[in-house]
Amino acid sequence: MIDLDDMRLFVRAVTDGSLSAAGRELGLSPAVASKRLTRLEQALGVRLLQRSSRRLSLTSEGACYYERCVSILADVDEANAMVGRGQMEVRGALHVSASLDLGRQYIGPLAAQFTEQHPELRMRVSTSDAMLDVFEHGVDVAVRSGAMADSRLVSRRLALNYRVLCASPGYLRRRGTPASTDELEHHACLMLHRPGRGILPWMLQTAEGPKPMRLDAIITTDSGDLMRELAVAGHGIAFKSIWDIATDVEAGRLVPLLTQSAIQEAHIYAIYPSRDFLPARIRLFVDFLLERMREREGTVLGLLGMKV
Structure with missing residues (x-):
């Protein structure tokens, strides 16, 4: 069983670039912090960090694990906040990917508008014409032309295209x-x-x-x-x-x-991993994209002589 506190220590160590500094922030001595990280690595059966007296560096396994830990911990924090305050708050990290054209013209600007409405959210936008693997790259929402035939993914149409x-x-x-x-x-x-x-x-x-x-x-x-x-x-x-x-x-x-x-x-879809508990930041961001793109849809299709 993986301890969430050990996971938080690992994420903080990567963010700070120092295991001892991460330990201090979490109220742990350097010795205890080192033992906790070792315990996490032993539980996973892989080395996550290469440690030296001067610096920390992620292993390839550590880099993949870090991406998912950030998402998992954000989900936990969001669930706790929802129960504790009785409301759905948008907070944590959100990784969005899109093609270069869609990302530059639409998704990037809309992501910026969404973060203005939700200042506790930290957004990462990846733009590439390569089809990024949602799971391998830790993508929360991918915006693509064409639905995905993958039972692990949910496709929600944003606009006709x-x-x-x-x-x-x-x-x-x-x-x-x-x-x-x-x-x-x-x-x-x-x-x-x-x-x-x-x-x-x-x-x-x-x-x-x-x-x-x-x-x-x-x-x-x-x-x-x-x-x-x-x-x-x-x-x-x-x-x-x-x-x-x-x-x-x-x-x-x-x-x-x-x-x-x-x-x-080539209709445009928001694609995201299927989950029993969908974080508010994903659900509300997809709702936001749908609303904004539907506002533009009639004008775009009108260029082809089509009506919505």
């Missing part, structure tokens, strides 16, 4: 506007590349139904944000989420193409 072909007005003046998907092979295509998966095909709606199109890409990249910038600069046609390019379309920097046929569903 579609991927659409787009290009800049300058590119279309030079190269012409494609009238059908068959004409795309004559255009400069900007496509995503994923390590281990190669160039990702465009899954487009055609007269024969959904069809993966593997085109000769003039530029490939692993960054959706860079792809958007290349399209805005007039280097070719991209296949992007309408949410990612909404501000560019509104400003006239990008034009959606073939919107009556060549689109792909």
